[in-house]
Amino acid sequence: MDFDRDSVSRPFAEERRLVAEACRVLAARGLADGFLGHLSLRVDDERLLVRCRGPQERGLAWTTADDVHLVDLDGMPAGDAELDGWTTPHELPLHTEVLRTRPDAVAVAHAHPPAVVAADLAGLRIRPIVGAFDIPGARLAAGGVPVYKRAVLIRNRALAAEMTAAMGERPVVLLRGHGLTSAGATVAEAVLNAISVDQIARLALTIASAGGVLSNLPAEDLAELPDLGGGLNHATAWRHEIARLPHTSDL
Incomplete structure (x- = not known):
């Protein structure tokens, strides 16, 4: 199966493949199962690769390296023919403002997970309700997951600045x-x-719908959770996500 047959000669070919795979993972996990959502990867101080929309848009689940294009922080093409027939996401400022203001961020994912939206609207915060079920998730939730309270399309730098202010230093x-919006030192x-x-939002909704009461993991249990290292938390977890992608013969 060849997801990138037309892009092998372009600059950053491997990075384009990685961004495309990540978009398919978001779709496979149900976080962006339509045609909305996108992911970017910084390649240097002034340029990023971002999933763009072309004339035959099929949605994130069918993203290929040909959908990933090199632009600058203002959304202008940063290479020959990069945007011929393609458009950057309307919410490109969401990516570029994070990359401008967060030197620790190399990749930015934006998705529309229904469970996350529903849990927030139901007043259910993302909190450390699980432990060894998902150790990285428990630690992330324990550090806090803030909310940007405006339900707007983040289509300019002013709105993106509001979002990054709400985000602070959180991932x-x-x-x-x-x-x-999720930022990371890597795409994975x-x-x-x-x-x-x-996953935590889904569990919270399930617990609440069953009449349960959400409570944080006890501090002593959280402290007992080991750091299993990036080899398992990121490398192995990412190989699993790639391996579980649907085999789609027409890509």
Whole structure:
């Protein structure tokens, strides 16, 4: 199966493949199962690769390296023919403002997970309700997942600045009535953080619908959770996400 047959000669070919795979992971996990959502990867101080929309848009589940284009922080093409027939996301400022203001961020994922939106609207915060079920997720939730309270399309720098202010130094921010934005030092980290938040939101909704009461993991249990290291938390977890992607013969 060849997801990138037309892009092998372009600059950053491997990075384009990685962004495309990450988009398919978001779709496979149900975080962006339509045609909305996107992911970006910084390649240097002034340029990023971002999933764009072309004339035959099919949605994130069918993203290929040909959908990923090189632009500058103002959204202008940063290479020959980069945007011929393609358009950057309307919410590109969401990505570029994070990359401008967060030197620790290399990748940014934006998705519309229904469970995350529903849990937030129901007043259910993302909190450390689980332990060894998802250790990275428990630690992320314990640090806090802030909420940007405007349900708007983040289509300019002013709105993006509001979002990044709400996000602060945290890796994930919820966007009320909208979705989430997740940043990471790698593409895998940005996506895996989003998956963890979605899993906790799903569990919270299930518990609440069953009449249960959400409570935080005891501090002593949280402290007991080991750091299993990036080899398991990121590398192995990411190989699993790639391996579980549907085999789609027409890509």
